[in-house]
Amino acid sequence: MNAQLQNASVQQSPIEKSRTVYHILFIIGLVHLLNDTIQAVVPAMFPILAKSLGFNFTQLGMIAFAVNMTASLMQPVVGVFSDKHPMPKLLPIGLSFSLVGMLGLALAPSYGVILLSVMLLGIGSATFHPEASKVAHMASGNRKGFGQSVFQVGGNAGQSLAPLITALVLVPLGQKGAIWFTFVAFLAVLILIYISKWYGKQLLVEQTLKKHDSKKAVPVGKAIKIAFLLLVFLVFVRQFYHAAITNYFAFHLIDKFGLGIDEAQFYIFLFLAAGAVGTFLGGPIADKIGMKNVLFYSMALAAPLCIMLPYAGKVFSMVLLTAIGFILLCSFSVSVVYAHQLLPGKVGMVSGMIIGLSFGLGAIGSIALGWLGDQIGISTTLLYASFLPLIGVLTAWLPNEKKIKELHQENK
Template structure:
């Protein structure tokens, strides 16, 4: 299999894995409606999906840097699917929490090894861009799939959500021809890595990633609930609304390539977060469902554009620790935000979802300020010709 085809296959696989990240917040409205949970407990479910994942992501990243463990991709993906599939089969809050915790651990196991595999295809930033878009598309597909399955068949149908992972695992385990010379050369352990690690700027980038994660996961968890309360959306329509938010973000990543070629990576980061601030305000203050959906789509796009930049910029800052960089910018980028969900849920219970989501207005401001500390790494000759970030 050529490096390009291999990278595309990994992008599709990444989409399947991240489908289960997107499915968890999409299940929240159904859990609230069916089980009568308050928003504090609902936020705790999202915390379950992220708390262990946040701790495990760097560990799996270091493991991917030190040794090749390709089986982690399949194991992680199936574990994520099993956890989400079990949500509708258990009744107690503790059992639901444990099932979602297991799913988050599976997601954490998948990302670093998969990102390393993309790097070894020899497709560079272009391959990582495909990989990132695949993950975002999968995250966006999660709410849509939940809307179809749970909205149509009820909460007890969640085991059906595991079927995409089963199919992807079968495909991943089918023997393939040995990689061609270009891929094999790229995968050679003796391959030299140019550049030096810039841990200081990677630290600032991590701050941007975590801040964006709090904003994105807070919206993913409570925006659908907010619109359901304000405009009377049912669970299926609420899940569809979340799909609009995440789907527009996935589509927007396609524009990231052209934007970074024209303006540079760090300028795109700053511009995206500046744009997100008024769009978030417009989403919360929208006077009608149509206006809210339009603002939601635009906000999702603004938050989707910088995601591929996070990954390629992180690996540019840490060329000797690609797995660790991917664990932070791909994995922690989603999981860290869930840590704030219980606090947002408690605030929503006390003051309403509008107030709780309004607190998130500080996030794009903070992310933009942190991005001021970042600079574009020196551009290699090949990147200057084809674009420093083709995500």
């Protein structure tokens, strides 16, 4: 009887390789949007904090460092642990940390309390991303590229709301306007309670499937390890430049063209919104030309545009930011799927490294850029940062999908 039930579970499994569970996929993408909208409040507050509390660029860089490094250091750890011990309940618990952090950020009376609050936001992000990425991986079925694009575009769309948050909420309401985003966090917690129940059921079915699957884990060879480390470095470079634009380019626009905070934030919105579109289309483009090609061209084609940006006028800056955002972020979801191919079966750890650690390393760039901006001026700093995408030429040394399969076969 038990054998019959197990066989039935295998036959009726909602995580069959051929099936995509669209409603779960789009719901987890929506929650990713809500989570990253909450995270986006932090850089959105930078112009407000600089004006109202007199923070310099170094202090703002430390705030960005605190939230991103907390998230990045914890994400790989959470990912590795959850690969061995999946924790569906961690999804709503993690967003509860974000809720408390957002409340603290809105009411923080001092720099120290702001740092503590954004660290709570970082903890919430660290506990959300690895498990949520596994939910997206499960729900994707055999459409892994599409599934990862849906999941990641939710996050990028949330990040793109930061400039609108500044213009529509924080400029008129100030720091305390952030309290409205505690309701966003509460909504995300409620949705994740439902997702965690679905996730828990799928884990039971997956355990049954594993009992019927005689495949052994593929050992990881030296070439694969080198490729993975190179990928992490390239994602770090991309995020370093991304941090330069999202955290500091508004100050460049204000200084150079005399724009207001809300006007300057519109430029950042164009960059992030175009990046969200690029994130979604990156997967389908990779299906046609290959993941390695998307990773290479997203940096190679963006590099000359990035170098032109510091010299552009008001109107041309809009055009360049839109183009750079789209091209550069085409590789966002692709880099995650590519990493999953390099290290199959380690979804949590891979997501923690690519989405978490490399982003946190980019946060180190925020401090470096902030300090340099205080020393030589933010416009000059951004001029130097514009050469970062040229490092993307190193993508040529990554193996393509066919070579990855060959490397895994050699290690069996």
